[in-house]
Amino acid sequence: MKELGSSLQPGNAALFVLVRKMTADKVLEDLKGSGGTVLKTSLDHTKEQALRDALAATQDQPVSAPAV
Secondary structure, eight states, X not given: OHHHHHHOOTTOOOOOOOOSSSOHHXXXXXXXXXXXXXXXXXXXXXXXXXXXXXXXXXXXXXXXXXXX
């Protein structure tokens, strides 16, 4: 994380997500349409592509905060 943080350009941001007690499909749904680029992941190729698709997808509904 430190290495990536030092390489960010001013005005850019990074999001690190560690998922343990949620299924990937719920996380992907919450990220859907948020934009961004996957720089590194431990996901297999299929799940990584699903993440890339979710980030790129346009969303017709407003973004809502996940239930706690």
